[in-house]
Amino acid sequence: MKVRFLPFAENLFNDSAIAVPTEIDPNLPSETISTALSNGWVWKIPLTNRFGNGYVYSSQYTTPDEAETELRTHLGILESDAEARHLKMKVGRTEQTWCNNCVAIGLSQGFIEPFEATALQFVYSTIDEFSTAFEEGDFTNQYQEDFNDRMNKNFEGIRDYIVLHYKANSRIDTQYWIDNRENQNLSDNLKEMLNVWYGIEDLEAALTRLNIGQYYSQRSWTCLLAGVGIFPRQENLSVADEANRLAAQSDLDYVDKFIAGCSLNFQPHARVLVSD
Numbered sequence: 001m002k003v004r005f006l007p008f009a010e011n012l013f014n015d016s017a018i019a020v021p022t023e024i025d026p027n028l029p030s031e032t033i034s035t036a037l038s039n040g041w042v043w044k045i046p047l048t049n050r051f052g053n054g055y056v057y058s059s060q061y062t063t064p065d066e067a068e069t070e071l072r073t074h075l076g077i078l079e080s081d082a083e084a085r086h087l088k089m090k091v092g093r094t095e096q097t098w099c100n101n102c103v104a105i106g107l108s109q110g111f112i113e114p115f116e117a118t119a120l121q122f123v124y125s126t127i128d129e130f131s132t133a134f135e136e137g138d139f140t141n142q143y144q145e146d147f148n149d150r151m152n153k154n155f156e157g158i159r160d161y162i163v164l165h166y167k168a169n170s171r172i173d174t175q176y177w178i179d180n181r182e183n184q185n186l187s188d189n190l191k192e193m194l195n196v197w198y199g200i201e202d203l204e205a206a207l208t209r210l211n212i213g214q215y216y217s218q219r220s221w222t223c224l225l226a227g228v229g230i231f232p233r234q235e236n237l238s239v240a241d242e243a244n245r246l247a248a249q250s251d252l253d254y255v256d257k258f259i260a261g262c263s264l265n266f267q268p269h270a271r272v273l274v275s276d
């Protein structure tokens with residue numbers, strides 16, 4: 001396509017991954033677990049026949065061998081001969097998704113590390129949005145620019161939300177985490193969202209104003225920031241904010257009971273996966 005590639009290396013440091021399988025637990029969990037390690041994070045995904053595990057890390061901070069040893073130690077398989085696959089990730093996006101008579105989809109469009117597992121959904125939404133733009137433009141390139149702008153915004157919206165996970169970390173044990181926290185290469189949109197949060201303004205209105213609410217709603221931003229313990233300064237809270245905060249705290253018992261009750265409606269995960 002001869003379209004420029006815009007790397008995200010300044011925002012997201014991870015550029016490599018190692019994948020290694022382990023034995024599945026007969027009591028199959030239903031969730032993927034993500035765990036921070038010294039220079040990245042590990043996924044653990046339960047499948048019907050194995051756990052898929054992988055370490056996404058930055059090659060600026062560790063070598064592939066060190067990373068593999070760290071991953072194996074974390075999984076308790078240091079001595080095992082399970083084969084590890086090493087991957088490189090080219091993180092960033094093309095300047096335009098639609099150029100002349102070509103539309104880039106999937107890896108040809110760009111890649112963001114699999115932290116929020118967004119790639120396949122993005123493939124789907126690109127096809128969907130392209131079909132609409134092409135059809136509504138009477139099968140011409142009338143809406144090409146709109147479509148490209150939207151794709152770029154969506155791509156960067158996902159990137160910024162992932163960057164925030166790193167920016168918001170409080171670890172001091174490795175240079176990787178310290179550098180991530182101190183990284184000042186934040187997009188204007190992300191800076192604005194942080195200002196809105198610290199200023200106790202309306203997150204929903206900010207997402208609409210910046211036009212970046214397509215993937216992550218106000219609730220996602222709140223869960224992330226509050227979940228890692230980042231809050232506006234206490235002295236900036238109004239009496240009403242403080243009352244809301246206390247009410248939300250006392251709600252947690254209710255939420256736990258509610259979720260435990262809801263789970264009774266579902267079959268064990270293993271049974272659901274093999275039921276076809």
Ligand SMILES: Cc1cc2nc3c(=O)[nH]c(=O)nc-3n(C[C@H](O)[C@H](O)[C@H](O)COP(=O)(O)OP(=O)(O)OC[C@H]3O[C@@H](n4cnc5c(N)ncnc54)[C@H](O)[C@@H]3O)c2cc1C
Nearest residue numbers: 017019054087089105106107108111114117118119120121
């Ligand atoms: C470690 C990791 C974890 C991920 N986890 C998730 C996740 O949880 N959720 C999610 O949504 N996404 C995830 N992704 C991303 C997702 O898997 C990819 O973005 C997606 O598979 C890209 O699809 P693609 O069709 O563009 O490329 P690919 O899936 O790589 O397909 C390209 C195909 O083209 C073939 N090919 C290459 N060159 C040629 C050639 N010259 N001639 C013929 N064939 C060729 C290749 O063999 C391959 O089959 C993850 C990615 C990685 C690396």
